Amino acid sequence: MGDTAVIVGGGIGGLAAAIGLRRVGWQVTVVERASVLDDVGAGISLAANGLRALDALGVGKAVREASRGQYSGGTRTPRGGWLARMDGAALEKAVGTPIMGIPRATLHRLLREALPAETLLIGSEAGWVRQVGPGVVHVGCGETILEAGLVVAADGIGSKVRERLFPSHPGPVYSGSTVLRAVTEQAVDLDTDFELTWGRGAEFGHIAFRDGRAEWHAVLTLPAGTRFCDPLAELRRRFRHWHDPIPALLGATQAEAVLHHDVNELRPPLPSYAVGRIALLGDAAHAMTPNLGQGACQALEDAVSLAAALASAPSTEAALARYDAERRPRSQAVARAARQAGRLGHRLAHPVPVTLRNTAMRLTPSRAAVRMILRHHEWSPPHLG
Structure with missing residues (x-):
């Protein structure tokens, strides 16, 4: 049974793991409870580490062709003033690629197409x-x-497999933020590829797609479980005085397209990503806040690292021990950094720390900002053969 795996969960991480395991000779079955595998959602940013993982899986070229590079944009105040400009060209020079924006559903489709239908x-x-x-x-x-000889739990932040493996762990906890997001129905005239705007206790951002549409998200600091009768109308009210193109993005959105989810994370971190012949991957292992845009990228790193370990280690147990040793320190460090970024970003509400943060950002040289980004984007995938 050593070459047969069952992957629980057919999201981005689960599909990537299936591709990776098949590339190193494993027979794989992906078990997904949804009756339609379309991974409905908004958009996703893929940094260099995620793109390199996709290259190792053999789907990087297709993903790049469906994506739009994030060369222009940055972070702004609600009135439109710039706190920091994005230098996508400098980032591309440093790591070989800009950050790429793609609809989540498109990425999911490209991963599905890399697998035989009978795998799912x-x-x-x-x-x-x-x-x-x-x-x-x-x-x-x-x-x-x-x-099977191996089970990979890629069943998300609410992982039932994780609950059974670690019954004393408290599971996901509310981060203090809730997010509303959508993809515009039609193309929007945008001057930038990517923006974040930080207000007091709130954030609004967008990612431009290749076809001219855009994903937007609004993050609010609210009690867990807060919901609105008309989410789009509520956002138009809250952000009515924020700079362009925020009103245009909301105006180009259908009310039924708006998704609303509380932002949860795993805290404290897990003591291991593997128990016996069962491995945890993606959000099931290290669900993090989205402040660094690294959730999917870390899941993709997991998938490649797991496949490489299984291809070269003397036994499945040794491979899972190596996977845990490689992935747990890095992914948990990224999760801590994402949490800290949220605390210094939209979570700030008092005028004094907001002013201090804004001043510090304006004074930070562009090269220093690129170096901070590279801490998380610099990752080289192992060879899968």
Whole structure:
């Protein structure tokens, strides 16, 4: 059973793991409870580390062709003043690529297309996962039991597999922020590829796509579970005095397209990403706040690192130990940095720290800003063969 794997969860991380494992010779089944694998969502930014992971999986070229480079933009105040400008060309020179913006659904489709249809077991929920003997793990899907030599739990922030492996862990906790987001129905006239605007206790940002549409997101500091009868109308009210193109982005959006989710994270971090022949990957292992745009990129790194470890280690157990040793320190450090970025960004509300932060950002040289970004973007994938 050593070359057969079941992946629980058919999101970006799960599909990437399936591609990686197949590239190193494993037979893979992806179990996904959704009846339609379209990964509805807004947009995603892919930094150099995520793009390199996609290159290692053989889908980087297709993803780049469907993406738009983020060369212009930066961070602004609600009145439109610039706190920091993005130098996409300098970043590209440093790491070989700009950050790329792509609709999440497009990325998901490209990953699905890299897998044989028979790999995907759609509309089937993994009710339980159990190691039943040396090298054998069972996954219960209704009345069907799948047997494998490895199970990869990529079932998201609410992972049921993680709950069973670590019953004493408190699980995901509310970060203090809630996010509303959507993709515009039609193209929008934008002067920049990417922007963040920080107000007191709020953030608004956009990512421009290749087809002229854009993803926008609004982050609000509110109690967990807060919801609005008319989310789009509420955002138009809250952001009515913020700079262009924020009103235009909201005006180009259909009310039914708006998604609203509380931002949760895993805190404290997990003590391990592997137990027996079961590995945790992506949000199931290290769900983080989106402030650095690294959630999906870290999941992609996980997928490549896991496949490489399985390809070269003397045993599956040794491979999972190596995977844990490589991935846990890095991904948990990125999660801490993302949390800190949120505290220094939209979470600030008092005028004095907001003024101090804005002044510091305006005085930070562009080269220093690029160096800070590179701390997380610089990652070289292992060779998958």
